[in-house]
Amino acid sequence: MEAYDIPDLIEGYAQGYFLMADEKGELGWYTSKKRALIPLDARFRYPKSLRRVLNQNRFSVAVNQDFFAVCEGCADRETSWISPQLKQIYWRLHQAGWAHSFETWQEDRLAGGILGIVIGGAFIGESMFYRIPDGSKVAMVKLVEHLRDRGFVLFDAQMQNPHLARFGAYLVKDEEYQPLLEKALFRHCEFGF
Template sequence: MVSRPEPRLTPELLLHGYAQGVFPMAESRDDPEIFWVDPQRRGVLPLDRFRISRSLARRMRRGGFEIAVNGDFQAVLEGCADRPETWINDEIFDLYTALHRMGFAHSVEIRHDGALTGGIYGVTLGSAFFGESMFSRRTDASKLAMAWLVDRLRLGGFTLFDAQFLTPHLASLGFVEIPRARYKAALAEALALPGDFIAPGPPAPAQEVLQRSAQTS
């Protein structure tokens, strides 16, 4: 179900929308109009079901990359928008940049030899993380970002990871699809609990992330 907003979006209105279970999108990069989306079925990740494959675990142990949190949020936004078709128009870009400055939007970045090769960003409210988009310019870069993101969410006390829509790629990582009513109930519970994206501190070494994942999954 899609409905059109009346006034121009503000960061505060955007947060209110997330708290109601809806999120904004644009038809394309060049379309100035933004609409609210309220899917009948929602893609979410039960945080105890995230799966790190053997190949990804080997990649994590091998190293050769750097992980950062909120190191260059705008660059992650740009990376997510750098594709033939994107819902990230100029207004959405500015809104999420504002949310980042306000402490509500965060990113995890992967770099190889100093160059940004992958990342993911989203919005936090209470113990809910609303994943917005991710990108990869190198094999497994977005999966690496996801592994460190999930570890951070677990350490920070988060209870809901909302991915909006389920894709085959996300399903392979442990994401599932739930009906709208069940999502709204989970969202209400998550909003009533505290989550802290910053408290876990710098990204942990790969071996620690793998050990915690094995204990949780």
């Protein structure tokens, strides 16, 4: 099992790579010729049906209240690229102040969450999950508001999918992504409340 130390991990993410486990559970660094970004400006949108849910204030939000449970929730799928080794790496990054969870709660029950790495003004989204319907969607809307309020300049979702497209996620080529990432790395932003 290859050892990953914190400085090497942060250097990898800062260069635009991300960790994933293959179907055998072996970790490797990956990159993409096109990156999915969540807009932090007026291009961000969400389904109209979600407005009603947001107006009902059914969920409260928290940062890092139960990081490990969010990590477990993100990995709890039939096929997951978050291996036990990668969960340990996320935990170490969390303890070192780099990995964070943005969570929605319904009273004392974790409703959903988004797991990500924060470097400067970049939030690199690793995964999201929900246990209560709309929990992760509300987390997405509230996370974008949170990042805007703190001056973040990049929300990297890594890979596009139809769910992210509903929030306005768009693709950029690597030659567009790298300057955005570099700009974000030099911005000092506090993620927590």
